[in-house]
Amino acid sequence: MDEMNYTAKDIEVLSELEGVRKRPGMYIGSTNLNGLHHLVWEIVDNAVDEAVNGHGKKITVTMMSDGSITVEDEGRGVPVDVHEKTGIPAIQLIYTTLHSGGKFNSKNYKTSAGLHGVGATVTNALSEALDVTVFRDGKIHEIKFANGGQLVSPLTVIGTTNKHGTKVHFKPDPTIFPNTKFSWDTIYHRLEEKSFLLTGVHFILKDQASGNSHEFVTEHGLREYVESLTAEKTPLADTIDFIDEVSSIKIEVAMKWCVGDYGENVYSYANDVRTADGGTHETGFKTSLTKILNDWASNNELLKGNQSIDGADIREGLTAVLSVQVPENKLEYEGQTKGKLGTPEATAAVATAMAGFLPYYLTEHKEFAVALIKKCAQAKEVREAARKAREQARGAKKKVQDVMISDKLASAQSKDYKNNELFIVEGDSAGGSAKSGRDRLHQAILPLRGKPLNTHNVSNQAIIDNLEFSTLIQTIGAGFGDDFHPEQSRYGKIIIMTDADTDGAHIQTLLLTFFYNYMKPLIDLGMVYIAQPPLYRVFKKSDPSKHIYCWSDEDLEKAKAKIGAGYGVNRYKGLGEMNADQLAMTTMNKKTRVLCQVKIEDPLLAEKRINTLMGKDAGPRWNWIQENVTFNEVDEFIKEVKK
Numbered sequence: 001m002d003e004m005n006y007t008a009k010d011i012e013v014l015s016e017l018e019g020v021r022k023r024p025g026m027y028i029g030s031t032n033l034n035g036l037h038h039l040v041w042e043i044v045d046n047a048v049d050e051a052v053n054g055h056g057k058k059i060t061v062t063m064m065s066d067g068s069i070t071v072e073d074e075g076r077g078v079p080v081d082v083h084e085k086t087g088i089p090a091i092q093l094i095y096t097t098l099h100s101g102g103k104f105n106s107k108n109y110k111t112s113a114g115l116h117g118v119g120a121t122v123t124n125a126l127s128e129a130l131d132v133t134v135f136r137d138g139k140i141h142e143i144k145f146a147n148g149g150q151l152v153s154p155l156t157v158i159g160t161t162n163k164h165g166t167k168v169h170f171k172p173d174p175t176i177f178p179n180t181k182f183s184w185d186t187i188y189h190r191l192e193e194k195s196f197l198l199t200g201v202h203f204i205l206k207d208q209a210s211g212n213s214h215e216f217v218t219e220h221g222l223r224e225y226v227e228s229l230t231a232e233k234t235p236l237a238d239t240i241d242f243i244d245e246v247s248s249i250k251i252e253v254a255m256k257w258c259v260g261d262y263g264e265n266v267y268s269y270a271n272d273v274r275t276a277d278g279g280t281h282e283t284g285f286k287t288s289l290t291k292i293l294n295d296w297a298s299n300n301e302l303l304k305g306n307q308s309i310d311g312a313d314i315r316e317g318l319t320a321v322l323s324v325q326v327p328e329n330k331l332e333y334e335g336q337t338k339g340k341l342g343t344p345e346a347t348a349a350v351a352t353a354m355a356g357f358l359p360y361y362l363t364e365h366k367e368f369a370v371a372l373i374k375k376c377a378q379a380k381e382v383r384e385a386a387r388k389a390r391e392q393a394r395g396a397k398k399k400v401q402d403v404m405i406s407d408k409l410a411s412a413q414s415k416d417y418k419n420n421e422l423f424i425v426e427g428d429s430a431g432g433s434a435k436s437g438r439d440r441l442h443q444a445i446l447p448l449r450g451k452p453l454n455t456h457n458v459s460n461q462a463i464i465d466n467l468e469f470s471t472l473i474q475t476i477g478a479g480f481g482d483d484f485h486p487e488q489s490r491y492g493k494i495i496i497m498t499d500a501d502t503d504g505a506h507i508q509t510l511l512l513t514f515f516y517n518y519m520k521p522l523i524d525l526g527m528v529y530i531a532q533p534p535l536y537r538v539f540k541k542s543d544p545s546k547h548i549y550c551w552s553d554e555d556l557e558k559a560k561a562k563i564g565a566g567y568g569v570n571r572y573k574g575l576g577e578m579n580a581d582q583l584a585m586t587t588m589n590k591k592t593r594v595l596c597q598v599k600i601e602d603p604l605l606a607e608k609r610i611n612t613l614m615g616k617d618a619g620p621r622w623n624w625i626q627e628n629v630t631f632n633e634v635d636e637f638i639k640e641v642k643k
């Protein structure tokens with residue numbers, strides 16, 4: 001088509017696709033690995049909609065050896081007829097225009113989230129190639145796009161078939177995504193999550209390169225979800241679950257209390273989309289749970305005097321999944337993303353459903369109900385005692401000077417807290433180099449003595465009693481746990497600086513476990529970092545002032561070539577091997593260092609991993625290591641370290 005023949009419609013299509021390519025963040029959040037996988041979710045969600053509408057029960061995702069991906073469903077097949085007004089096949093519009101789903105309303109092409117077309121078009125716009133194969137009416141139809149959604153092969157019948165369904169195959173555009181490698185783990189967990197929400201739908205994940213494949217299907221959806229989330233915990237009693245419908249909102253709940261678990265794990269969904277920021281349905285769940293348990297306890301004279309139990313004490317050790325299906329005309333979200341449900345009716349609907357089930361369950365399971373109330377009352381006592389102790393630990397009343405907090409801490413001079421940085425450093429010797437090499441105005445150093453405590457599933461009291469962590473809590477000065485106030489932090493960046501070896505990695509994990517469990521807002525606000533000390537220094541033997549620092553083996557080879565004949569290599573096994581200037585230059589100086597920001601991209605995966613890897617039970621950890629760690633690589637690493 002030459003430029004003169006462009007119709008208004010073509011220009012509109014081009015500008016829409018271009019708009020997506022110019023501002024991908026607006027459509028997929030970012031162009032990092034999260035954004036990359038968003039392309040897959042858009043297509044999988046379309047396949048899911050078809051399955052939920054009762055057409056086809058199997059969805060297959062195949063990671064292809066060439067880095068592309070295929071999603072296939074067994075539904076009716078995307079309509080291939082020509083759109084009356086434009087004369088263009090419907091399928092072409094779906095993949096090239098935003099909001100095209102809505103344009104088919106007149107044809108009754110029902111879409112549950114009202115988002116069809118947006119998703120498929122976004123994936124097409126951000127792919128170097130995308131082709132769709134439709135198996136429908138005994139024929140195989142194919143249409144192909146390339147270079148960000150440009151039509152390269154119009155809709156054609158390429159064969160006959162007795163199958164029905166849709167297959168979408170695409171390869172993300174490397175000019176948009178810095179990393180185009182799909183992650184088995186990420187897709188695995190998303191499909192597993194979907195299978196918990198959509199009982200009876202089979203999800204199959206295949207990796208062409210390794211030949212691995214996995215099928216997910218559940219019979220008891222949310223119940224199985226809660227059981228998987230608590231697999232490594234000790235239950236107080238069996239999982240409780242129910243399904244109800246109130247004011248045309250479908251409500252599903254599964255919950256389980258575990259002992260020795262001090263966390264609160266409530267996960268909510270609206271129309272099968274995770275509502276990470278909660279919303280009206282979650283409020284209905286939490287308030288009704290508190291009311292029902294308090295009423296039941298007081299009716300059965302289980303509470304002293306007029307006492308009541310707080311919601312937080314009831315939810316301590318609780319793992320619950322709440323899923324609501326809200327009809328399209330009532331579906332409202334708060335804010336830009338779909339992270340928070342806004343539908344006002346959802347609060348009362350969930351509360352009514354809870355009230356219609358839970359009191360009867362408690363009465364029928366008295367032994368459990370009594371044990372639960374006891375556990376909640378105990379949590380309340382511990383929480384009150386801990387609150388008092390925390391106030392002491394925080395030194396909120398006394399204006400404590402930094403220097404008095406710990407004799408080990410070298411504090412920053414500035415009171416401009418946002419620009420201050422706290423380096424948590426492994427070992428006294430590295431601490432010494434860091435203290436001499438730092439920018440005294442803005443950088444504080446807190447050396448750690450040995451391995452910190454594993455803080456996963458320990459009580460608040462155990463944290464307070466631990467010298468390392470109580471020092472860290474006092475140093476940051478913003479409290480911890482439920483009483484953590486990130487705005488009070490004395491540091492804008494908390495930087496973990498450990499040796500680049502297995503011990504260093506272990507210390508990082510233990511510190512991150514603490515931040516995750518007791519100061520999570522610091523992670524959510526992007527305030528936690530891991531310093532990246534170099535692994536090598538390559539220098540010219542005849543003139544050691546000519547040198548290059550290297551952060552990887554690839555860097556090392558390049559540096560050797562650059563320095564040329566007569567090079568020497570220092571391998572840094574620990575921070576202590578660097579002098580103060582070298583440590584400052586490579587790892588601490590704001591202008592020259594490399595920092596890795598700690599982020600939680602998939603909250604559910606983070607929760608599961610931390611339970612597996614940091615939990616008390618070694619069995620699941622051992623299994624995970626067996627399944628996921630390539631021991632050859634570890635052996636090689638150990639050999640290298642020993643050299």
Ligand code: 0R9
Nearest residue numbers: 046047050071072073075076077078109116166168
């Ligand atoms: C592999 C990924 N699958 C899909 O993207 C997919 C979309 C889709 C679909 C319909 C059926 N299967 C699908 N798979 C469909 C068909 C019909 C009505 N509604 C939906 C029908 O035959 O009448 N569609 C998604 C959007 C649309 N179809 C359209 F309506 F907008 F065209």
